[in-house]
Amino acid sequence: MAEVVVHIYDVTNTGSDKTNNTILQINRIFKDGIGLGGIFHSAIQVYGNDEWSYGYCEQGTGVFRCPSSKNPMYTYREKIVLGRTDCTIFMVNQIFRELTREWPGHTYDLLSRNCNHFCDVLCDRLGVPKLPGWVNRFAHAGDTALEVAETTAMRLKQAKTELLSASKVAYRFLSNVTSSVTNSTNGSPQQPGTVNNSDNVNSRMQGTWLKGMLNTAKPSTSTEIENKDEDANHDSEVLQFQQQP
Numbered sequence: 001m002a003e004v005v006v007h008i009y010d011v012t013n014t015g016s017d018k019t020n021n022t023i024l025q026i027n028r029i030f031k032d033g034i035g036l037g038g039i040f041h042s043a044i045q046v047y048g049n050d051e052w053s054y055g056y057c058e059q060g061t062g063v064f065r066c067p068s069s070k071n072p073m074y075t076y077r078e079k080i081v082l083g084r085t086d087c088t089i090f091m092v093n094q095i096f097r098e099l100t101r102e103w104p105g106h107t108y109d110l111l112s113r114n115c116n117h118f119c120d121v122l123c124d125r126l127g128v129p130k131l132p133g134w135v136n137r138f139a140h141a142g143d144t145a146l147e148v149a150e151t152t153a154m155r156l157k158q159a160k161t162e163l164l165s166a167s168k169v170a171y172r173f174l175s176n177v178t179s180s181v182t183n184s185t186n187g188s189p190q191q192p193g194t195v196n197n198s199d200n201v202n203s204r205m206q207g208t209w210l211k212g213m214l215n216t217a218k219p220s221t222s223t224e225i226e227n228k229d230e231d232a233n234h235d236s237e238v239l240q241f242q243q244q245p
Contacts, residue, residue, distance in 0.1 A: 006080050027039060062104060
């Protein structure tokens, strides 16, 4: 059995002293002050004096190692003992070979596939607890917020499409009822293939009615420009409907 340790760093490799100091201040407030989380880099040490982690690169694997607690890109914070693994050194080396293939550098993503996600996967294969929740909480929160925003936009677009279809059906139904009542009142049923003045009026009213319905139900979201394009397309369909004999 071997001890598994996670080494935690403050992320201070932005290239800007002002930004680095801001990150350190955020970590002091949100981690040291209220225990919520912060912006951290993590690496796992097991068997030997090196730590293993993951980062971005254009080609090849993103998995790398360096002497424990000595990564020059970040500011060292602390280490946490996660437990002891039952894996032999041979098994651990096999795990690292697998992860090297599975984690190419170009797939790095700040919110969903960063160094902390890599360490969680490594811990899982070593059979020890994952990182404390505060280490990667900011990334999890950002990823969740992004997913909610994308889902909301998709649902608004779908609702707009359904509203357009329902509006067309409802208008055509009401238009047919009105036309039937008008013809019955006049006592002169319309002949097939003929277009009377009331049909022209109804066709023009359809476009206005649809537009009014959409303006009433229009959501005030970031998809407004996209929805306007859809309105223009449906207005074109209405004009084509008017021109049919």
